[in-house]
Amino acid sequence: MGCRGTYVSLEIGRINNERKIMITVKNLGKMYDDFVAVSDLNFTVERGETLCFIGTSGCGKTTTLKMLNRLIEPTSGEILLSGENILQQNVIDVRREMGYVMQRGGLFPHWTVKRNIALVPSLLGWPNAKIQQRVDELLDLVNLDPGEYRDRFPAQLSGGQRQRVGIARAFAADPPVILMDEPFSALDPVTRKQLQEKCIELKEKFEKTILFVTHDLEEAFLLADKIMIMDKGKMEQYDTPENIKNSPATEFVEKFLQSHE
Numbered sequence: 001m002g003c004r005g006t007y008v009s010l011e012i013g014r015i016n017n018e019r020k021i022m023i024t025v026k027n028l029g030k031m032y033d034d035f036v037a038v039s040d041l042n043f044t045v046e047r048g049e050t051l052c053f054i055g056t057s058g059c060g061k062t063t064t065l066k067m068l069n070r071l072i073e074p075t076s077g078e079i080l081l082s083g084e085n086i087l088q089q090n091v092i093d094v095r096r097e098m099g100y101v102m103q104r105g106g107l108f109p110h111w112t113v114k115r116n117i118a119l120v121p122s123l124l125g126w127p128n129a130k131i132q133q134r135v136d137e138l139l140d141l142v143n144l145d146p147g148e149y150r151d152r153f154p155a156q157l158s159g160g161q162r163q164r165v166g167i168a169r170a171f172a173a174d175p176p177v178i179l180m181d182e183p184f185s186a187l188d189p190v191t192r193k194q195l196q197e198k199c200i201e202l203k204e205k206f207e208k209t210i211l212f213v214t215h216d217l218e219e220a221f222l223l224a225d226k227i228m229i230m231d232k233g234k235m236e237q238y239d240t241p242e243n244i245k246n247s248p249a250t251e252f253v254e255k256f257l258q259s260h261e
């Protein structure tokens with residue numbers, strides 16, 4: 001292959017690679033007055049990957065997740081979603097691209113299941129019939145019988161059912177990215193396992209890019225394609241579960257793994 005052929009194939013490789021990258025974070029930081037909550041994060045996430053953030057309490061996991069959909073505004077750095085800088089976009093447009101699952105579901109208590117799930121489609125002005133159809137489809141997807149559950153209020157659901165509704169709500173308008181902040185932490189081990197499996201099933205079926213905060217290393221190893229281990233607002237290691245297990249990058253990571261054995 002001549003020089004030009006090599007150049008063209010390298011260029012095609014670069015473009016294909018860029019297409020695969022869903023999120024690029026550059027020098028991201030958050031300060032509260034003098035306190036550094038998150039400092040100088042740099043990473044990329046490919047389309048369809050699951051990234052788990054894990055680390056000591058207060059290390060900046062939730063702050064990082066919330067900066068990604070601008071629930072918290074960064075003090076420095078850039079966040080690119082499919083190559084576009086989200087800090088220069090309308091916040092509503094950014095949130096439309098990223099479903100968000102909170103701890104304990106985060107459902108509006110005075111809204112029915114149906115209205116909770118329909119939140120984003122309603123904001124987007126979908127016709128009523130399409131919303132009703134989507135709500136039922138999503139309830140089916142998370143294994144809740146629509147006839148039985150769509151008109152209930154969150155207080156009439158178990159913790160696991162509330163989380164299922166929270167997941168359905170995040171998927172409602174079919175966003176490419178789903179952010180999850182310790183979504184299963186308050187659940188019993190059996191329900192937790194069921195929802196972890198559901199999460200894997202949905203991710204594979206719909207090719208979602210998922211960013212996930214957890215305290216549970218076992219959960220991170222189960223769900224993640226990449227794990228970011230953080231301490232005091234900084235990234236200690238960002239790698240595949242395999243590489244983290246076999247080659248801890250820092251003394252902190254080594255101790256962190258040992259403390260979870």
Ligand SMILES: Nc1ncnc2c1ncn2[C@@H]1O[C@H](COP(=O)(O)OP(=O)(O)OP(=O)(O)O)[C@@H](O)[C@H]1O
Pocket residue numbers: 032035037056057058059060061062063064
């Ligand atoms: N509004 C705020 N003002 C000042 N400091 C804050 C604020 N929000 C968070 N912090 C601090 O920033 C740091 C990171 O918080 P963050 O919630 O991101 O931690 P985390 O890793 O998610 O912790 P946990 O695992 O305990 O939930 C903490 O030390 C926290 O006290």
